[in-house]
Amino acid sequence: MGKVYLLGAGPGDPGLITARALRRLEEADVVLYDALVHPDLLTHCRPDADLVFVGKRAGEASARQERINERLVTEAQGGRSVVRLKGGDPYLFGRGSEEAAHLRRAGVPFEVVPGVPSPLVAAAYAGVSLTHRELSSSVSYVTATESPEKDRSSHDWAKLATATETLVIFMGLRKLGSLMELLVDHGRAPETPACVVQSASLPSQRTVVGTVATIADRAREAGLGAPALTIVGPVVALRDELRWFDTMPLFGKRVLVTRPSGQAAALSSRLRDEGAASVLAPTIRIEDPADSAALRDAAREVGTYDWVLFTSKNGVERFFTELRAQGGDARRIGSALVVAIGPGTARALRREGVVPDHVPAEYRGEEVAKIVLGAHDGDLDGVRVLLPRAAVAREILPETLRAAGAHVDVVAAYRNLPPTEDESARIRDLIRGGDVDVVTFTASSTVENLCALLEAEGGPSAAEALAPLTVASIGPITTRTAVRLGLRVHVTATEYTNDGLVDALRDYFTSP
Known part of the structure; x- marks a missing residue:
């Protein structure tokens, strides 16, 4: 026999769900959810969980309550952990008590987790x-x-x-x-x-x-x-x-988030905290390299390097995925010094059990190069450097180190690819339909791919399509790419992080 959990999701903002309700949601085998449940809450469910929409709204067709009751009983009798996810609180005009009474009559154990009431x-x-x-x-x-x-x-x-x-x-x-x-x-x-x-x-x-x-x-x-x-x-x-x-500066602003799927949550959450609505439109897909042989060799031989430089969270995740596939872990890095280009990359390393030796104050490849050069008084003769990164990236870092005598192995840990055609069409419709107010760019590749997909079918140029929008960039390198492609950039973050980008947007809309 399984168990049914009647959970209150709270109304609206997904951040208002209780810690206990979130834990039950993460553990569930099947989730029956209402129309007013924020879709972001469903991202906390297990990938193999069954998600069943049983939404009810006045004047619209909906699942009958009797069928919902029976589904709860059937799933629990099958030995599953069942969540009934309801907006607001289950017992405040939510028919949760009717469901609980039905479960009791059927001999099914249940638990009620209150939610923040909508009033x-x-x-x-x-x-x-x-x-x-x-x-x-x-x-x-x-x-x-x-x-x-x-x-x-x-x-x-x-x-x-x-x-x-x-x-x-x-x-x-x-x-x-x-x-x-x-x-x-x-x-x-x-x-x-x-x-x-x-x-x-x-x-x-x-x-x-x-x-x-x-x-x-x-x-x-x-x-x-x-x-x-x-x-x-x-x-x-x-x-x-x-x-x-x-009255918050970003309240009601619809912000296009161009980060890859799976990496947009942090930025979307920060935007929501400021009252904005994030509109997910990933303009890059993260895929494995065309040939993983070099990455496999690098993971096997990482302990032979003097420095390992990580310039993105993706590089960290892909490198350590390969390392674990070989039965290794962080110990294989040995005595090599590790540099993370910024705080996000540093956090990804810490999750893998590695505390970076250096994080530059300015999150750019040039600053990473200065750290390595400074540690050797500018003479890198005989110094071995490993750089796991995107297949296509700026060459300033490896070129600077090689010019000083270093042996640098640049290894493709992943590829940045444009979105699928269906996704590109959806993003074009969002922009051309006036469904967004702000577009954010978090890397040069997000700018390049968005401009390319906007111009793929003729019509207005990317610069013309984006002219009515506020364009915000995570840093000067990304801004330079946007300007080169003819865009007007209104906001450039001075701290090259999600938080810095949101702070810069807030300041922009606060300014008279």
Whole structure:
């Protein structure tokens, strides 16, 4: 017998899931997830886990609850670890209690992991405190969508209208006008502040403020849609003082992330922290070298070198993958001195059990060369250097070292390839369709490949296609490549890292 875990994912931002829920998600054999679960959360699932969409949204076709209940039972009876992943909290208008009761009747063990409830998130991200010592000491949660099996509504609006200072209404947008009329009819003052929060905690969040008398018209005029919560009460007046999320410099900006798949998560997370929406558009694919013989030899003979220079995280990962395939580990490096070009590369090395001897203050090949030259007073005669890197890269580092007498073995650890044609077409559509505001470049190859795919089918040049966008580069080398290809670069990071790139973007949009 397996077990079912009823998990609350929290609403919106995937960073709001609890540590316990995330651990259960990572362990699951099968995951049944709702429409409001952020897709990034599913990247934490095991590669072999079965992911089953059972989403339900008002007015749209969905899996019937009975079938969901039976699927939970069947999977658990098959000995599997089953996660039921729900937006918000499972027991707050989430039908989690119905699923738990069904599991209990079927004799299936279950565990409930609470999630951050959506009204708490919507209020906090909109700049509203549900309670306040001077304004509200009571809160009511009400759903506008009740079970169709009920003979009549269970809501006593004569009591609900004035029972608490703050009233939160779930799933009420479609009937907001009639709901507000009910409040007024039963004693709530029409001038009471009210707001509607759509897509709380996401870069697409929208907040409309009014009063009980005006909020329905204002929400309709603004074109708000589900998912949305309505908050009624004097605490809504706090928004001007407490709002923080939708005033961030990058809030709502749609940022094209051109890093390779599997390496975009860190940058996307940082952008999300700043209120931006990352739009994944990898313009390079990381593949094995055309011939791996040199990489195999380098991994076998790494202990014979005086220096091993790593100029990318990819180089570290591919080199150590080959090293492990040979039954080796970090000890094989022996007495060789190790240089990482920057903090990201250094972190990748530490994950392999290697603490780099040197990391330059400026993350460029020229600075790596200065470290090696300085250690030998500029005379590298007889010094053996291993450089595992991309098959095509700048030659300044090996050429500088060879000019000083070093024996340098440049080994192709991986190749940077352009995206597939289908992916290229998708990226072209994103840019030409006006679906992004900012494009980020993290290496010269990301610039070159994006320009090439934009010009592959004729039409406007890459420079013309990108002219309406803010172009941001991770450093001066990447910027030079972009300028050479005719692009106008608005932002160049002074620290050549993901954090530095996001900081530079924030500063750019903050500047008057």
